[in-house]
Amino acid sequence: MTNENKPARVRFAPSPTGRLHLGGARTALYDYLIAKKTGGQFILRIEDTDRTRYVPTAEQEIIDGLHWLGIQWDEGPDIGGPYGPYRQTERKEIYQKVAEQLVEIGAAYYCFCTPERLEEMRRQQAENNEFPHYDGHCRDIPLEEAKRRVAAGEPHVIRLKVPHEGTTVVHDMLRGDISIDNKQLEDAIILKTDGWALYHLAAMVDDHMMGITHVIRSSEWLPSLPLHHMIYQALGWDEPEWVHLSVLLSPSGKGKLSKRESEELLKQGYAVFLTDFADLGYLPEAVTNWIAQMGASFDGENDFFAMDDLIEKFSFEHLNPAPAAMNFLKLDHFNGAHIRSLTQKDLARRLLPFFLKAGINTDYEGVYKVVPCIQERMVKLTDGPEVARFMFEEDIPPVMDQLMQKKLEISDCIKIAEKAFEVISGLDDFTAVGMEQPLRDMVAELGYKPGQVFGLLRGAISGQKVTPPLFDCMEVIGKEKVLQRIADAVEFLKANQ
RNA sequence: GCCUCCAUCGUCUAGCGGCCCAGGACAUAGCCCUCUCAAGGCUACAACAUGGAUUCGAAUUCCAUUGGAGGUGCCA
Numbered sequence: 001m002t003n004e005n006k007p008a009r010v011r012f013a014p015s016p017t018g019r020l021h022l023g024g025a026r027t028a029l030y031d032y033l034i035a036k037k038t039g040g041q042f043i044l045r046i047e048d049t050d051r052t053r054y055v056p057t058a059e060q061e062i063i064d065g066l067h068w069l070g071i072q073w074d075e076g077p078d079i080g081g082p083y084g085p086y087r088q089t090e091r092k093e094i095y096q097k098v099a100e101q102l103v104e105i106g107a108a109y110y111c112f113c114t115p116e117r118l119e120e121m122r123r124q125q126a127e128n129n130e131f132p133h134y135d136g137h138c139r140d141i142p143l144e145e146a147k148r149r150v151a152a153g154e155p156h157v158i159r160l161k162v163p164h165e166g167t168t169v170v171h172d173m174l175r176g177d178i179s180i181d182n183k184q185l186e187d188a189i190i191l192k193t194d195g196w197a198l199y200h201l202a203a204m205v206d207d208h209m210m211g212i213t214h215v216i217r218s219s220e221w222l223p224s225l226p227l228h229h230m231i232y233q234a235l236g237w238d239e240p241e242w243v244h245l246s247v248l249l250s251p252s253g254k255g256k257l258s259k260r261e262s263e264e265l266l267k268q269g270y271a272v273f274l275t276d277f278a279d280l281g282y283l284p285e286a287v288t289n290w291i292a293q294m295g296a297s298f299d300g301e302n303d304f305f306a307m308d309d310l311i312e313k314f315s316f317e318h319l320n321p322a323p324a325a326m327n328f329l330k331l332d333h334f335n336g337a338h339i340r341s342l343t344q345k346d347l348a349r350r351l352l353p354f355f356l357k358a359g360i361n362t363d364y365e366g367v368y369k370v371v372p373c374i375q376e377r378m379v380k381l382t383d384g385p386e387v388a389r390f391m392f393e394e395d396i397p398p399v400m401d402q403l404m405q406k407k408l409e410i411s412d413c414i415k416i417a418e419k420a421f422e423v424i425s426g427l428d429d430f431t432a433v434g435m436e437q438p439l440r441d442m443v444a445e446l447g448y449k450p451g452q453v454f455g456l457l458r459g460a461i462s463g464q465k466v467t468p469p470l471f472d473c474m475e476v477i478g479k480e481k482v483l484q485r486i487a488d489a490v491e492f493l494k495a496n497q
Numbered sequence: 498g499c500c501u502c503c504a505u506c507g508u509c510u511a512g513c514g515g516c517c518c519a520g521g522a523c524a525u526a527g528c529c530c531u532c533u534c535a536a537g538g539c540u541a542c543a544a545c546a547u548g549g550a551u552u553c554g555a556a557u558u559c560c561a562u563u564g565g566a567g568g569u570g571c572c573a
C-alpha cells in the first residue's frame with residue numbers, strides 16, 4: 001500500500017478523438033484531487049498518436065472543459081513543464097528508441113506479417129473457435145535477418161514478446177491482485193508500420209519518464225494491464241500504482257451511454273459532454289460535486305461538497321470498483337443546492353447572461369434586485385429568467401383564469417382589486433416588510449381569505465398562478481407599475497362582468 | 498464464445514467478523530410551515546442476488562451458481 005500523504009504525480013491523458021465525456025472529467029477530477037491533497041503535481045498529456053481519428057478541436061475543448069470545472073494542471077501542452085513535450089506526437093522518436101531497445105534485449109521483435117495474412121489468420125481462428133491472437137509467425141525470426149529485412153525497407157511492426165506460460169499477477173489499488181493466465185496474452189503490437197507507437201508503449205514510456213506515481217484510468221484498460229506490467233518489467237522500470245476506475249453506466253444502468261441515449265438526454269435538458277453543461281444552466285461546482293460521487297463516497301453522512309472539501313476528503317479507499325449508473329436527478333439536486341449556497345452578487349453575475357439570452361432587457365443591477373426572490377426557486381440558471389420574467393415586463397395583460405379565485409364572483413374580485421388599489425396607493429413604505437401589515441389588515445377588513453386576496457393580486461401583478469412571495473415581487477416591480485397592473489385588472493374585470 | 502472485473506434500498510453509497518432485524522443522500526408519498534411555488538423541518542416506503550463452507554457469531558472471509566459490466570484492433 002502506498003502512503004496517500006506522499007506527493008502524488010498523476011496525469012490525465014485523453015486522446016483528442018472526440019468530446020470530453022463525464023467519465024473522463026471524473027478521472028481528471030480524481031487526478032486533481034489526489035495531487036492537491038498530497039501536494040503533488042497533476043499533468044495533462046495529450047495522447048494523439050492515432051492520426052486517423054484525430055479531431056483538431058478536441059484538445060481545446062478538453063482544456064476548456066477542465067478549466068470550467070475548476071481543474072488546473074501543473075504541467076501540460078498549453079503551459080509546458082520540465083518533463084515535456086506533453087503531446088505524444090511530439091515524442092515519436094522517444095517511443096521508437098524504446099521499442100528498438102526492447103527488440104535489442106529480446107523483449108520484442110520485428111513482425112512482417114501483412115494485414116491480409118493477419119485477417120486470414122483471425123478468420124481461421126474464428127472458424128476453429130479459438131480466441132483471436134497473433135500466431136507468432138515472426139516471433140522466431142533471427143534478429144540479424146529481421147534487421148536486414150527492416151534495412152531493406154520491408155514494412156514491419158514491432159510486437160512485444162510475451163510469455164505463453166505461467167500466470168501474471170498485477171496489483172490494482174481498488175481490486176487487489178489481478179491474475180491472468182499468460183496463455184490468454186498475445187504478442188501485442190507496440191509500434192505500427194508507420195512508425196507511431198500504440199498506447200501500450202507510448203503511455204508506459206511517458207508515465208515512466210514523467211515520474212507518474214499513480215496511473216488513474218478507466219477500467220476498460222484492465223484487460224491490457226498485464227501487458228503494461230510486462231513492458232515495465234522488461235525495461236526494469238519501477239511500476240506506478242494502478243487505479244482502474246469503475247465505468248459509468250447510462251441512467252438505466254444498462255451498459256455505457258449510447259449515442260442515441262445521449263441525444264435523448266440532451267432533449268431532456270441533460271448532457272454527457274462536459275462543455276454542454278454551462279449552457280444548460282449547470283454550475284461547475286454542482287457538476288464537480290456530482291461526478292465526484294459517482295462510484296465513490298467521500299463521507300458516510302454528507303454529500304454536499306465544494307472543491308476544497310473534495311480535496312480534503314478524497315481517498316482511494318472510498319472509490320468503488322463496481323460500475324455506477326449516472327443519476328441526473330441528483331445533479332439537479334446538487335445544482336439547486338449550490339445555487340442556494342452562492343452569494344447574491346455571485347448569483348446575479350452568473351445569471352445575467354441567461355437573462356439576456358432569454359430576451360430580458362436588463363443589466364447586472366436589474367438581476368441583482370430580483371435574486372432574493374428567485375434564489376431558492378431555481379434548479380438551473382436557466383430557470384431564473386422563467387421565474388422572474390414578469391417582474392421585468394412593462395405591463396401584464398390580464399387573464400381571467402389567473403384573476404379569478406376559488407369561491408369568488410367577478411364582483412368580489414372587482415371589490416378586492418379596487419380596495420387593494422386604494423390601500424397600496426396610500427402606502428408610504430413600499431417594501432416587502434413595510435407593506436405586509438397594511439395588506440393583511442386589508443384582508444381582515446375585507447373578510448376574504450388571505451389566499452383569495454393575495455391570489456387575485458398575484459394574478460393581476462404577474463399574470464401567473466405561481467410566483468415568488470407576492471410582497472417581495474411587488475417591491476421589486478415598484479409601486480407605480482403595481483398600481484397600473486391592478487388598475488388594468490379592474491378595468492378588465494369590469495369589462496367582462 | 499473466451500478472458501478479466503464486479504455484486505447492500507429504484508439510483509449513488511456507509512459498512513472492513515459482534516456496535517446492523519443494516520446508516521446517509523437522490524427519487525417517491527404524507528405531514529408541518531405557508532399568500533402560490535419553492536426552500537426548510539419531520540415521518541413513511543425501500544436493500545445485504547442465490548446456495549454452500551469457515552466461525553460461538555458473516556452484509557463483512559472462502560467456494561460455487563446466477564446476474565451485470567468491460568475487453569477480445571497496426572483505436573485509445
